[in-house]
Amino acid sequence: MRFATYESSGAEHSAVLDADGDRLHPLDESLTALVTRGDPDALRAAGERALAGPAGPRLAEVRLLAPFQAPSIRDFVGFEAHIEGVSKSLDGLEHVPEVWYRAPAFYFTNPHASYGAHDGVPVPAGCRVLDFELEVGAVIGRSGRNLTPDQAGAHILGYLVFNDWSARDLQKPERELGLGFSKGKDFANTLGPWLVTADEVEQHRDADGYLDLAMSVSLNGGLIGRDTLANASWTFEEMIAYATRDAWVRPGDILGSGTCGWGALAEHWGRNGERTPPPLQPGDEVTLTVEGLGTVSNRILPGPEQAYLPRARKRGRSPRP
Template sequence: MRLATFTAPDLLTPCVGVVEDETVLAFPEDLTMRDVAAAGVDAAVRLAEAARGREPARPLSSVRLLAPLEPASVRDFVTFEEHVDGVRRSVDGSAGVPDAWYDAPTFYFTNPHTILGPDEDVPFPAACRARDFELEVAVVVGAPGTSLGVDEARDHVFGYTIMNDWSARDLQSREMQVRLGPAKGKDFATTLGPWIVTADELDHRRDADGFLDLWCSVEVNGVELGRDLLANAGWTFEAMIAYASRDGRVECGDVLGSGTVGNGGCLAELWGRHGSQAPPPLQPGDLVTLTVEGIGSVSNRVAVADPPPPVAPVRRRDPAAARQVLR
């Protein structure tokens, strides 16, 4: 099934529903997508059957699709070697893939409060000039778990959606010199959409090793800049869920991004390979469209946020003087 969150002029609040062809059937208005995910795919099938008998379908053209869910958390992995190599060259000038990358499917947490849906403008920070997209697929967790094995994690997959991990590369490059995460280079926006495709719909696209054999592509203003197979990742989504839960916990509604695909899945990878910003950074007004086979397409237009207040200056202290105070 394709499950969407949408609004319409006659609805008081956003509604979850099942997308069939070019229509959507609404579930009861008090349900959120996290409620549906927690109930499971079988329950979602029953909700869809009830919706078919309760009301006529709405044309998709008559509703506004929103981000399919409000995530409990968002982890973004980095599972494509080609992406790692290219972006390292672009962001910090280093070549190659770090040895530690091969040890585990590494991730960072990004902001679950700045989620965008289809056709929303992307408010890049006013100070940013190196605006970038990132073409990813995300898995939506359907059940909680701690220190799961990879086989166990299979039962925790509710479905998949497209993810655009928007990136302010100049801010990212500066802040990562502190040896933490991308911080304000990523904090401002992440797109999810256009809907969630439940796991059973894509089972026939899993290869012998459990990878999803789906083509992913990205266009800017109608021109394709990148294309890669999702199956070129170094780890499966089940391995990502298992690692996220290791000595920790995953919850229903958690979103785990695959990391950016290779072969032009983002501009920074191409910049690193070319040694210059070619193709150029995104400009205000540019339309970015991500398409993933078996899931769909999601588009957003680049915009610029209003300038924020200035950053508070650091308080500098002489370490020697600080030690004197401690005495």
């Protein structure tokens, strides 16, 4: 099933799409409530009830929102090709750092900064080097802790397209400080266009256990990158197992695959030796498509003129006795 949340006539609704992907059948409660309850069977039952009832609006008549409010978003760095290109662009490295191969690293990003599939995304304050990142997000359906990869698959409710927008120039000083990403990442992510339940894409799983889903990105209508989810260096099951070591995942948590090969401008910059194509500007339109999951397309909007940047006071006082 494909579940969506949309805005129509100023009100927010959740729905399941019909088989043709044209009509929305409203659910009897919000998708956020259904997903975070941690009962995938109840979600499916709600979808079946909705499909048995009258159809709601056509997809073309509504504004799609992020499918649900995620409690948390962990974003992995799962593609070797992406690390190779970005490392050269941002750090001047000609190789993938050896530490990357040791475990599927991730960071926590902002679950309250989500945009819908076709929303405009403003440039963040102080940013001059805006970039996109083409990813797939896996959605947790049941709580789990200390899971093995074999156990983790049963905890995946479904998948969605995930654009992890990046302010590369804001990232640079954050990397130098060594505390991880903050303002370079927390301003926007696109989730959507809908939540696709795991069974819908299971037929794309290859012999090694990876989902072989074609991924592509276009800028202003021209294709600039493509890859497959099967080129990730870890399966989602392996990444979830690592995330749950000594920690919980809860229903509605999203785990990003990491950016696929050629899935970000920074990769092009590293491989080309120059910022070609240039950083995103207001008016640019970024379109991400993942086989079986759908398409999100966002236009870049102007952002704030000024950036609040409080500088530290240098404290030279002796400590109190």
